[in-house]
Amino acid sequence: xxxxxxxxxxxxxxxxxxxxxxxxxxxxxxxxxxxxxxxxxxxxxxxxxxxxxxxxxxxxxxxxxxxxxxxxxxxxxxxxxxxxxxxxxxxxxxxxxxxxxxxxxxxxxxxxxxxxxxxxxxxxxxxxxxxxxxxxxxxxxxxxxxxxxxxxxxxxxxxxxxxxxxxxxxxxxxxxxxxxxxxxxxxxxxxxxxxxxxxxxxxxxxxxxxxxxxxxxxxxxxxxxxxxxxxxxxxxxxxxxxxxxxxxxxxxxxxxxxxx
Ligand SMILES: NC(=O)c1ccc[n+]([C@@H]2O[C@H](COP(=O)([O-])OP(=O)(O)OC[C@H]3O[C@@H](n4cnc5c(N)ncnc54)[C@H](OP(=O)(O)O)[C@@H]3O)[C@@H](O)[C@H]2O)c1
Numbered sequence: 001x002x003x004x005x006x007x008x009x010x011x012x013x014x015x016x017x018x019x020x021x022x023x024x025x026x027x028x029x030x031x032x033x034x035x036x037x038x039x040x041x042x043x044x045x046x047x048x049x050x051x052x053x054x055x056x057x058x059x060x061x062x063x064x065x066x067x068x069x070x071x072x073x074x075x076x077x078x079x080x081x082x083x084x085x086x087x088x089x090x091x092x093x094x095x096x097x098x099x100x101x102x103x104x105x106x107x108x109x110x111x112x113x114x115x116x117x118x119x120x121x122x123x124x125x126x127x128x129x130x131x132x133x134x135x136x137x138x139x140x141x142x143x144x145x146x147x148x149x150x151x152x153x154x155x156x157x158x159x160x161x162x163x164x165x166x167x168x169x170x171x172x173x174x175x176x177x178x179x180x181x182x183x184x185x186x187x188x189x190x191x192x193x194x195x196x197x198x199x200x201x202x203x204x205x206x207x208x209x210x211x212x213x214x215x216x217x218x219x220x221x222x223x224x225x226x227x228x229x230x231x232x233x234x235x236x237x238x239x240x241x242x243x244x245x246x247x248x249x250x251x252x253x254x255x256x257x258x259x260x
Contacts, residue, residue, distance in 0.1 A: 002026045002027060002028055003026075003027055003028070003063040003064050003097075003181075003182065003183055004027075004028045004030070004061060004062050004063050004064075005022055005027040005028065005029050005030070005062065005063065005064040005065070005066060005181060006029075006030045006032060006045070006058050006059060006062045006064070006065045006066070007019060007022060007029055007030070007031050007032060007066045007068065008032045008047065008049070008058075008065065008066070008067045008068055008069035008087065009032075009033075009067070009068035009069035009070060010031035010032055010033055010042075010044075010068075011031075011033040011035075011036075011037065012068060012069070012070070013140060013142055013143070013170055014068045014102060014140070014170055014173060014174060014177075015031070015068050015069075017170045017171050017173070017174035018066060018068060018174045018177060018178065019031060019042065021174050021175065021178045022066070022178055022181060025178050025181070027064070027181065029042065029043065030043050030044075030045050030058065030062065031043065031044050031045070032044070032045045032046075032047035032054070032058055032069070033046070033047065034046065034047065034048045034053075045057060045058045047069075049069055049079055049082075049083025049084070049086060049087060050075075050078050050079060050082070050083055052086055055086060055087065055090045056090060056094075058090075059087075059090045059091050059093075059094040059096060060094050061094075062091075062094065062096055063096065063097050063098070063183045064096070064097060064098050064099075064100065064181055064182065064183055065087070065091050065096055065098070065099045065100065066100045066102070066177065066181050067084065067087060067099060067100065067101050067102065067125075068102045068177075069083065070118075072114050076113070076114045076117040076118075077117050080114075080117045080118055080120075080121045081117050081120045081121050081124065084101070084121040084124050084125060085124050087099070088124060088125055088128035088130050088132075089128070091128075091130045092128055092129040092130040096130055096131075097131060097183035097184075097185070098131050098132065098133055098181075098182065098183055098184065098185040098186075099125060099128070099130050099131070099132045099133070099185075100132070100133040100134075100135060100177065100180055100181055101121065101122060101125040101132060101133070101134050101135070102135055102136075102137065102173075102177060103118050103119075103121070103122050103134055103135065103136045103137075104118055104136055104137065104138070104139075104235070105136045105137065105138045105166075105191050105193060105235055105236065105237050106229065106230075106234040106235035106236075107119040107122065107136070109229050109234035109235075110225075110226055110229035110230060110234050110235060111225050111226055111229070112226050122134055126187075131185035132185050132187070133180045133185050133186045133187060133188075133189060134187070134188050134189070135176060135177055135180055135189055135191075135192065136191040136192070137168060137173045137176070137191065137192040137193070138165070138166040138167060138168050138191075138192070138193045138194055138235065138236060138237065139165055139166070139167045139168070139194075139235070140167065140168060140169070140170040140173065141167045141168065141169055141170070141194075141245070141247060141250040142170055143167075144165065144167050144203060144247075145207070145250075145251075145254065148203075148204055148207045151204070152207075152208075152211065152213065152215070154215070155215060156215060156216050156218050157204060157208075157215055157216065157217045157218060158218050158219075158220040159200055159201060159204055159217055159218070159219070159220055160200060160219070160220050160221070160222040160227055160230070160231075161199060161200055161201025161202075161204070161217065161219045161220075162199055162200070162201065162219070162231045163199065163200040163227065163230035163231055164197055164198070164199055164200075164230060164231060164232070164233040164235070164236055165197070165198060165199075165200060165203060165230070165235060165236065166193045166194045166196065166197045166198075166235070166236040166237065166238070166241075167194045167203070167247055167250075168192065168193060168194030168195075168242070168243035168245075169194075169243055169245040169250060171245075172192070172194075172242065172243040172244065172245060173192055173243070176192040176242060190240060191237045191240050192237075192240065192242045192243070193236060193237040193238070193240045193241055193242060193243065194241065194242075194243040194245075194246075194247075195241050195243050195244055195245070195246050196241070196246060196247070197233065197236045197238050198247065201217055201219070203247055204217050205217055206247055206248055206251060207251060210248075210251035210252065210254070210255045211255060
């Protein structure tokens with residue numbers, strides 16, 4: 001049965017990977033953004049989770065909501081917590097069968113403010129009257145690549161090299177999310193991680209080699225609970241190596257393409 005599915009965060013990194021996959025899986029997708037792009041192939045809905053613009057129209061006549069909107073660099077309390085509250089309330093009123101919330105491995109362990117807001121949003125979703133599913137994933141390769149792109153402009157790369165990460169291709173996260181994007185809520189499903197756990201220092205050196213750069217990577221000692229959590233591997237799930245694309249393979253694809 002094809003379901004009518006609202007995708008929040010449809011312009012984002014994960015949203016862009018989800019859109020074609022949901023369609024290929026037979027969903028009738030309504031894509032949401034604060035500023036929908038011109039795109040004849042997709043039905044777009046203007047939606048702002050902070051002030052509620054477009055919310056009622058977005059959830060009406062929808063079976064499934066895939067909630068991938070977030071504001072990691074912005075006001076994550078307003079978007080991720082209060083916005084999620086607004087969304088699940090409207091979804092419950094509209095009789096939505098399943099709200100699938102995308103979260104991050106370690107949000108309950110690492111006291112980073114963004115993670116605390118994601119954890120609170122998970123609780124909002126689970127406490128709501130609307131049936132739900134929560135899928136946690138590890139960091140996307142592209143997210144880590146973006147961070148290292150920023151650092152790469154410096155003559156020396158000061159990095160907390162001992163942090164442990166398990167990056168994954170966003171396409172593989174999207175595949176796992178689509179599996180649960182059905183009218184049958186599944187609650188908390190097994191987390192989704194990349195194929196290998198590596199230190200940030202090791203990942204940065206692989207990035208440097210892929211770009212043919214020679215800048216020194218220097219260990220930046222980071223005190224505090226956040227860094228301790230990442231060092232302890234709280235943002236990883238070594239028993240759940242669902243993704244198969246390694247960091248090195250992702251880098252090879254990225255730089256072969258750029259230098260071709
Ligand atoms: N990035 C990672 O490494 C990673 C890892 C694991 C899990 N996740 C989770 O995966 C999900 C998607 O992350 P992402 O990296 O794809 O995010 P992203 O690229 O930053 O995209 C964020 C999306 O949220 C939308 N948005 C922002 N503010 C909004 C608002 N006020 N109202 C409605 N929509 C709003 C943006 O749309 P407009 O600007 O067009 O409105 C955009 O489409 C998030 O739940 C994130 O926590 C991410």
